[in-house]
Amino acid sequence: MMNKFMKIYEDISNQIQEGSLAAGSLLPSENDLADTFQTSRETIRKALKILSEDGYIHKVQGKGSIVLDVKKFAFPISGLVSFKELSKKMGHRAKTHVEMLQEIFPDEGLKEHLKLSRDDTAWEIHRVREIDKERVIFDKDFIVKKMVPGLNKAICQNSIYEYVEEELGLTISFAKKEITVETPTEEDRSYLDLEGFHNIVVVKNFVYLDDTSLFQYTESRHRPDKFRFVDFARRK
Amino acid sequence: MMNKFMKIYEDISNQIQEGSLAAGSLLPSENDLADTFQTSRETIRKALKILSEDGYIHKVQGKGSIVLDVKKFAFPISGLVSFKELSKKMGHRAKTHVEMLQEIFPDEGLKEHLKLSRDDTAWEIHRVREIDKERVIFDKDFIVKKMVPGLNKAICQNSIYEYVEEELGLTISFAKKEITVETPTEEDRSYLDLEGFHNIVVVKNFVYLDDTSLFQYTESRHRPDKFRFVDFARRK
């Protein structure tokens, strides 16, 4: 069963996506909504808060909640989305190749990143993402081994996130992400179709579990022409 | 006067930044905080919500709120931050040159972007940002003229945002941002120190006012080595 405010959120966001709530128009007032959904105003406000954060509406004091235009969709690297969720949307145009899966003794830099203690080992995973028959993304993952001892190729082929959350019962909760542009390494050139490209977009990801321990460090290396990042930002 | 929950937010975030609330430790419970701040629990929860969104804490049901490590700071292109706010942090290492300010009759593409009606004109502004004596960012702005009739070079030199909000009383409320990597144009090469660079990072920005009208379209074109984008993402 879903929360009440989540159901209200789903209901309204669906209406906006269908167009039965037109962009530019005003939502019913919070008091009206509280009546029609048979709930209190604070619960309505919780739903509207999320709608606003997700770019569905914009609230103006004294006026009301304006429905925004949500036609534009995009490559949603924003938030925490795994490649598997992404490739679902792309249908059969996307493929994953697991090129490497090995246990390593991490060097100092990586120990620093993963906050490893002496003797801890890590998994190093190389995966290449193919879109429309072109190898355009190279994902390089480092995971603390003791947290995921039973990792294997089939899991990497599918979704590490899924395995960790559903099989191991760990909760991935937040991540710090950093986007930079770098010069391709020999490794990049060997894995990707980089023909004439002189740069590569690097998305570094620090993934944390619910107990705030660092779980994974990932570099997702994208061919620049296939990279796109979209964000919705609010003032203050 | 500030809101109660904002004061609580400030108070706690300051304590975290100072280190008097250590990373890894637990915050007092919401009931305790409600007592010490002489307020209701919901108000405390509002403050904690923002602390969590801003990456200061992480909440776990049944356990408490864990203080996160916030030492790592970064080039905050995330959110809506103007170059002026940014350059404050950089001290005298940053400079702005206004290279162009003219009224134009927009072509079809731009009319589309700015949703201009027939006969509307726009401002086209070119600004080059210099950091440590190197010209590394080229900002190309298009603004609906009728919204900002009195624009001049001094304003562009300072901060267009500031002028629009403080002098004109308009409220900039949200933006859609898109990051891609492109091949430099002749224009880019003439404005920036691009020596051997083959790519340029383009941040396209659609800035909206409080009444949801599109106010400005901006392309911020960065030399790839000087570009960095940092984000804090939460699952779901």
Added chain:
DNA sequence: AAGTGGTCTAGACCACGCA
């Protein structure tokens, strides 16, 4: 079982936009 955060309520008052 006790304590934590998560949800929900019904009501109050305030700040703002608009006619």
Added chain:
DNA sequence: GCGTGGTCTAGACCACTTG
């Protein structure tokens, strides 16, 4: 002045973690 959203309250019950 009325209706809007913004803040705040005091209390209730639920879901979860930990001893």
